[in-house]
Amino acid sequence: MTNEVKVKDSIDASTVEGVRSLEADKYKYGFDSDIEQEFAPKGLNEDIVRFISAKKEEPEWLLEWRLEAYRRWLTLEEPTWAMVDYPEIDFQDMYYYASPVKKEGPKSLDEVDPEILEIYNKLGISLKEQEVLAGVEGAPKVAVDAVFDSVSVVTTFKDELAKHGVIFCSFSEAVKDHPELVRKYMGSVVPVTDNYYATLNNAVFSDGSFVYIPPGVRCPMELSTYFRMNAQGTGQFERTLIIADKGSYVSYLEGCTAPMRDENQLHAAIVEIIVHDDAEVKYSTVQNWWPGDSEGNGGVYNFVTKRADCRGKNSKVSWTQVETGSAVTWKYPSCILRGDDSQGEFYSIAITNGHQQADTGTKMIHLGKNTKSRVISKGISAGKSNSTYRGLVSAHRKATGARNFTQCDSLLIGNDCGAHTVPYIESDTPTAQFEHEATTSKLSDDQLFYCRQRGLSEEDAVALLVNGFCREVLQELPMEFAVEAQKLVAISLEGSVG
Amino acid sequence: MLKINNLHAVVGEAQSQILNGISLEVPAGEVHAIMGPNGSGKSTLSYVLTGRDGYEVTEGTVELGGENLLEMEAEERAAKGLFLSFQYPLEIPGVPTMTFLKTALNAQRKARGEEEMGAPEFLKKARALAKELKIKPEMLKRPLNVGFSGGEKKRMEIFQMMMLEPSFIVMDETDSGLDVDALRIVADGVNSLRSPDRGFLIITHYQRLLDYIVPDQVHVLSAGKIAASGDADLAKTLEKEGYDKYAA
Numbered sequence: 144m145t146n147e148v149k150v151k152d153s154i155d156a157s158t159v160e161g162v163r164s165l166e167a168d169k170y171k172y173g174f175d176s177d178i179e180q181e182f183a184p185k186g187l188n189e190d191i192v193r194f195i196s197a198k199k200e201e202p203e204w205l206l207e208w209r210l211e212a213y214r215r216w217l218t219l220e221e222p223t224w225a226m227v228d229y230p231e232i233d234f235q236d237m238y239y240y241a242s243p244v245k246k247e248g249p250k251s252l253d254e255v256d257p258e259i260l261e262i263y264n265k266l267g268i269s270l271k272e273q274e275v276l277a278g279v280e281g282a283p284k285v286a287v288d289a290v291f292d293s294v295s296v297v298t299t300f301k302d303e304l305a306k307h308g309v310i311f312c313s314f315s316e317a318v319k320d321h322p323e324l325v326r327k328y329m330g331s332v333v334p335v336t337d338n339y340y341a342t343l344n345n346a347v348f349s350d351g352s353f354v355y356i357p358p359g360v361r362c363p364m365e366l367s368t369y370f371r372m373n374a375q376g377t378g379q380f381e382r383t384l385i386i387a388d389k390g391s392y393v394s395y396l397e398g399c400t401a402p403m404r405d406e407n408q409l410h411a412a413i414v415e416i417i418v419h420d421d422a423e424v425k426y427s428t429v430q431n432w433w434p435g436d437s438e439g440n441g442g443v444y445n446f447v448t449k450r451a452d453c454r455g456k457n458s459k460v461s462w463t464q465v466e467t468g469s470a471v472t473w474k475y476p477s478c479i480l481r482g483d484d485s486q487g488e489f490y491s492i493a494i495t496n497g498h499q500q501a502d503t504g505t506k507m508i509h510l511g512k513n514t515k516s517r518v519i520s521k522g523i524s525a526g527k528s529n530s531t532y533r534g535l536v537s538a539h540r541k542a543t544g545a546r547n548f549t550q551c552d553s554l555l556i557g558n559d560c561g562a563h564t565v566p567y568i569e570s571d572t573p574t575a576q577f578e579h580e581a582t583t584s585k586l587s588d589d590q591l592f593y594c595r596q597r598g599l600s601e602e603d604a605v606a607l608l609v610n611g612f613c614r615e616v617l618q619e620l621p622m623e624f625a626v627e628a629q630k631l632v633a634i635s636l637e638g639s640v641g
Numbered sequence: 642m643l644k645i646n647n648l649h650a651v652v653g654e655a656q657s658q659i660l661n662g663i664s665l666e667v668p669a670g671e672v673h674a675i676m677g678p679n680g681s682g683k684s685t686l687s688y689v690l691t692g693r694d695g696y697e698v699t700e701g702t703v704e705l706g707g708e709n710l711l712e713m714e715a716e717e718r719a720a721k722g723l724f725l726s727f728q729y730p731l732e733i734p735g736v737p738t739m740t741f742l743k744t745a746l747n748a749q750r751k752a753r754g755e756e757e758m759g760a761p762e763f764l765k766k767a768r769a770l771a772k773e774l775k776i777k778p779e780m781l782k783r784p785l786n787v788g789f790s791g792g793e794k795k796r797m798e799i800f801q802m803m804m805l806e807p808s809f810i811v812m813d814e815t816d817s818g819l820d821v822d823a824l825r826i827v828a829d830g831v832n833s834l835r836s837p838d839r840g841f842l843i844i845t846h847y848q849r850l851l852d853y854i855v856p857d858q859v860h861v862l863s864a865g866k867i868a869a870s871g872d873a874d875l876a877k878t879l880e881k882e883g884y885d886k887y888a889a
C-alpha cells in the first residue's frame with residue numbers, strides 16, 4: 144500500500160513539474176499545456192519527454208530515465224553503416240505522443256486499396272478483421288477482438304496464466320503493478336545508450352509487453368501479442384521485456400502476417416530478454432509492415448534492437464524471424480551467452496521485393512564456457528531489392544570451448560536484386576570453434592519449368608521453391624505461425640517473376 | 642490425339658533452328674517411340690510440346706485432343722493431361738516429395754474444376770503405388786530428387802506420372818540409367834497405364850525398353866526432322882545398323 148501511495152506522489156510531482164515546464168515553453172512552441180490534451184506537438188525536446196511521462200502517469204524514476212536517455216540521444220550520431228539507403232529522417236518533424244491530425248481512415252472496405260484487400264483474402268482474414276487491420280473508421284480498436292472476436296477467450300486465457308503465476312501484461316501496467324521487476328531488469332540487456340535508435344526509444348517509448356515466468360514454470364501456452372489487451376496504440380516505440388526465471392520455459396510470438404496499416408514511418412522498438420539458469424525462451428516474429436505503395440513510398444522504417452541475455456548457466460534462447468514488408472529493415476536480434484553452457488540460436492527468413500531493403504543478422508557474444516550458438520539465415524531478394532546479412536560472432540577470453548555454426552544462404556529472383564553477406568568473427572580464445580558457410584543461388588528456370596510442367600502456376604512454383612529454400616527456418620516456427628508464414632512468403636513474392 | 646504438323650522451332654538467345662518441320666500423329670491408345678542420334682532434337686521436341694520458355698515455335702501447329710496446345714501456358718498443358726518424364730529430373734530442395742506431388746495434383750485438379758484430393762486419399766494412393774514401384778516410403782518424405790541416384794530419379798518420374806494419371810505422356814530417355822530390375826518396374830508401370838484414351842511418346846536410345854513396351858510405331862528423328870517411320874521392327878534395325886543412313 145505504501146508503495147502505491149509513493150508512486151501516486153511521484154506521479155503528481157512529475158505531472159506538476161511537467162506542466163510547469165510546459166508553461167515555460169508555451170510561447171516558444173505554441174503548445175497548450177493542458178494535460179487533458181491528447182497529443183503533443185511535432186518535434187522532440189525535454190518537454191515532450193515530460194509530457195509523455197506525465198500522460199502515462201509514470202513514477203519519477205522513469206521520467207528521469209527518459210530524460211537522461213533524451214540528453215544522451217542528443218549527443219549521438221545516426222548510424223550510417225547499414226547497407227540501406229533511405230531519405231534522411233527529420234526527428235523534429237514527427238509526433239512522439241499521438242497525433243493531432245489523425246489521417247482519415249477509409250469509411251469502408253470499398254475505399255481500401257484493392258491490392259491490400261486481395262492480400263487479406265489470400266491470408267483468409269475475415270471481413271471484420273480486415274476492417275480493423277485496414278483502419279476502417281468505426282471498426283473495433285482492440286486487436287484481440289479482431290483476431291478472436293471474443294473477449295472471453297482472453298479472460299480464460301488470463302485466468303490460466305495467473306494460475307501458473309505467469310505475468311503477461313502491457314509494459315505500462317507492469318510499471319504500475321510490478322515496479323520492482325521492471326526496475327531490476329529494464330535496460331539490463333540493452334543499455335540506455337546502446338545505439339541511436341535504442342536511446343531514442345528509452346526517451347520516448349510508448350508501450351509494449353511485459354512477461355515474467357516464475358521459477359520452474361513451463362508457460363502453459365504460447366504467448367502472443369495477438370492476445371494482449373490494449374495491443375492497439377503501442378505504436379512506433381514499442382518496448383518488450385521478457386524474464387524467464389530459473390528452469391522456466393516460454394514461447395513468445397510477436398507480430399501478425401497481415402500488413403498492418405500504420406501512420407508512423409519510423410519504428411524503433413526494444414526487446415529485452417533475460418534468461419536465468421536452465422531456462423529457455425523461444426521468440427518468434429512474423430513481421431509484415433504496411434509495405435507502402437508500389438514505388439516504396441510511405442513504407443515503414445523498422446529500426447529495432449532485440450537482445451537476449453542468457454544470464455544463467457545452461458540457459459537457452461532462440462530467435463526465429465520472418466521478415467517481409469517494411470521499406471527499410473535494420474535489425475540484429477542478438478544473444479549474450481553469459482552463463483556457462485548457455486545456447487543461442489537465430490533462424491531468419493528475410494524477404495525483400497520491389498524497392499525494399501533489409502540489413503539484418505545477429506550477434507552471438509560468447510562470454511561463458513562451452514557456450515554454443517547456431518545461425519541459419521535465409522535471404523530472398525526479388526525485384527530491385529537488396530538484402531544484407533550482417534553477423535557477428537565473438538568469443539571472450541574466458542569463453543573456452545565456445546562453438547558457433549553459421550549458415551547463410553541467399554536466393555536471388557531475377558537480375559536486378561542483390562544479396563550481401565558480411566560476417567564479422569572475433570575470437571580471444573584459441574579453443575573457440577567457429578564455422579561459417581555461405582551460398583548464393585538464383586531461382587533456376589529449370590526448376591520453375593519442372594514445377595510448371597507438373598501443373599503449378601509460375602507464382603505457385605516460386606512460392607513452393609522459396610518455401611523449400613526456407614524450410615529449415617520455417618520448421619522452427621510454432622505450427623500455426625508456420626502455416627501463415629508460408630502463405631506470407633508466397634504473397635510477398637507475387638509478381639517477382641515473368 | 643496428339644497432332645504435330647510441320648513444326649519448326651528455334652531455341653535460346655541465339656534463336657538456333659533445332660526443329661525443322663516435324664509432322665507426327667499419335668492416335669489415342671497408341672505408343673510411339675522416337676529414336677535418333679544425340680543432338681537431333683528429341684529433348685527439344687519434348688520441351689516445345691510442354692511449353693518451356695525459350696523454345697519458340699516459328700511455324701507449324703500442335704493439337705492435343707483437338708485443342709491448340711501452343712496457345713497454352715506450360716501449367717495449362719499439364720492440367721490438360723500432358724506429362725513429361727524428364728531426361729534430367731530437377732532437384733527441389735526443401736520440398737518433400739509428397740508435398741510437391743500433392744500440390745501439383747491439386748493444382749491440376751483445381752485448374753480442371755475438379756475437387757481437390759484430400760490428404761488421406763492421397764496418402765493411401767501414394768503408399769500403394771510406392772509399393773508397386775518398389776520405392777521406399779522414407780523416400781517420399783525426402784526433398785524431391787535431392788541426393789537421389791540417377792535411377793531413383795527416373796523411378797520417381799514414373800511415380801509422379803502414375804499419381805497424376807495424365808492422358809498424354811512424353812518420356813525422355815526414362816530408361817537411361819536404369820538397372821534391369823528398375824527397367825522392368827518402369828515398363829510394367831507404363832504398360833499398366835496403357836489404355837484406349839491415353840497416348841505415349843517414348844524417346845529412347847535403346848531397343849531394350851521397347852522389348853517391354855512394344856510401340857505401335859517408331860520414328861527416327863534426325864536433324865530436327867522425322868527421317869523415317871515404321872513399326873516396332875524399325876527399332877531392331879536401328880539397333881543393328883545405327884543412324885548413318887539418316888544422317889542429314
Ligand SMILES: Nc1ncnc2c1ncn2[C@@H]1O[C@H](COP(=O)(O)OP(=O)(O)OP(=O)(O)O)[C@@H](O)[C@H]1O
Nearest residue numbers: 652653654657659678679680681682683684685686
Ligand atoms: N538453349 C540452346 N541454345 C542453342 N542450342 C541448343 C539449346 N538447347 C539445345 N540446343 C541444341 O539443340 C540440339 C538438340 O538438342 P536436344 O537436347 O534436343 O537433343 P537430343 O536429341 O535430345 O539429344 P540426346 O540424345 O543427347 O538427349 C543440340 O545440338 C543442342 O546443342
Ligand SMILES: [Mg+2]
Nearest residue numbers: 683684685728
Ligand atoms: Mg535429349
